[in-house]
C-alpha cells in the first residue's frame with residue numbers, strides 16, 4: 001500500500017488533503033504531514049514532521065531522512081508582498097524540496113507529484129478572464145503581465161518530472177471555502193464577522209462588494225472536494241501529466257448566497273443595499289491591470305472593442321478595510337466577542353482586503369469542470385452547504401458563535 005507526503009499540512013488546502021488520505025488507513029497506511037508548525041492532533045496513520053521549505057535542499061534532506069512516499073502532494077504556500085517575491089520564494093520552496101528528495105534517495109519511490117496551484121493561473125486577479133476558463137487557455141507569459149508564481153512552479157515541476165521519469169498532476173481551485181486552525185485568511189471568517197458585527201449594530205446585512213458582481217457568477221472550491229479530487233487524481237491513470245480546474249460543480253452568485261448568509265446569522269438583507277454606492281463615502285474603487293486577461297484572446301474570439309476587454313475594476317460598496325477599522329465596528333466586535341467567548345483578535349486578523357477583492361470584481365469567474373469529468377471524476381459539492389459547514393467549524397474553534 002502506498003504512502004503519501006503532504007507539504008503545507010496545516011494550510012487550508014493541505015490540511016484537508018491530510019485528513020482525506022488518513023480517512024482510508026487501509027489504502028494509505030502512512031501519511032507524512034509536513035509544515036513548520038504542528039497545530040492539531042492527527043489520526044494514527046499520520047506522522048507530522050517539521051520542515052522549513054525556505055531552507056536549503058541539504059538542510060531539508062536532514063529533516064526528511066525518514067520520510068518516504070509514492071505520492072507527493074505539494075500544498076505549501078508562502079505569501080509575499082510582491083509577485084516577483086512570490087515567484088522567487090514559492091518556486092525555490094518547490095525546487096529545493098524536490099532536490100532534497102533526490103538527496104535522501106526518497107525520489108526512487110515516488111510515482112506522482114500533485115501540485116496545488118489556483119485560478120490565478122488564468123489571471124483572475126488581474127481582470128476579466130475568458131469564461132468558462134479551460135485548462136488549455138494560454139498562459140499569460142508576455143512581459144506586460146506581472147510574474148505568476150504558478151507558472152514558475154509548474155515549469156519547475158514539469159522539468160523535474162521529465163528528468164526523473166515521474167508523473168505530475170496540477171490543480172486550479174478557485175475562491176476556496178475551507179478552514180485551517182490559526183489561519184484567518186479565508187472568506188468564511190471575514191463574512192461571519194461582518195454579519196455578526198452588522199447584527200450587533202442593529203442593521204440589515206448590506207453586501208459590501210459591487211452591484212455588478214452580486215448578479216454575476218463565481219465558481220467556488222470546497223477544500224474538502226479539492227482534497228477528494230487530489231486523492232482521486234493521484235492514482236487515476238488517465239490524469240497523469242495533466243492540469244485540472246477543481247471547483248464545486250454548481251454555478252453560484254451572491255444574489256443566491258447572500259440572503260442565505262443573512263438568514264444563517266438571523267439577519268435580513270438590506271433591501272436597497274446598493275442605493276448609495278455612487279455617493280457613499282464608505283465605498284471604494286480600484287482599477288485592475290490595464291487590460292484584462294480576456295484582451296489577450298480578443299482577436300481570436302472576435303471581441304476586439306467589446307466592453308469586456310476594457311480595464312476591469314473592483315468596487316466595494318462598503319470598503320471592508322475601512323469598515324474593519326471603524327470605531328463603532330471595533331466596539332461592536334469586542335462586545336460580541338466578550339458576550340460569546342470568541343477570539344477577539346479575529347477582527348484584526350481577518351483578511352478584509354481579500355474579501356473586498358473577491359466580492360468587488362466586476363466580471364464573472366467561471367471554471368469548466370469538463371476535463372475532470374471526461375476523465376471520470378464525479379465529485380460535487382454544494383457551495384452553500386460547504387460555506388455552512390465551515391461556519392460550523394469556525395464556531396467549534398470559537399471564532400464564530
Ligand SMILES: NC(=O)c1ccc[n+]([C@@H]2O[C@H](COP(=O)([O-])OP(=O)(O)OC[C@H]3O[C@@H](n4cnc5c(N)ncnc54)[C@H](OP(=O)(O)O)[C@@H]3O)[C@@H](O)[C@H]2O)c1
Pocket residue numbers: 007008009010011012013014034035036037038051052053054075076077078116117118119173174175176177180183
Ligand atoms: N486559500 C485559497 O483561497 C486559495 C485559492 C486558490 C488557490 N490557492 C492556492 O493553494 C495553495 C495552498 O494555499 P492555502 O490557502 O492552503 O495556503 P495556507 O492556508 O496559507 O497554508 C500554507 C501552508 O504552507 C506551509 N508553509 C508556509 N511556509 C512554509 C515553509 N517555509 N516551510 C514549510 N511549510 C510552509 C504552512 O505551514 P506552516 O506555516 O506551519 O509552516 C501551511 O501549512 C497556494 O498555492 C494558493 O495560492 C489557495
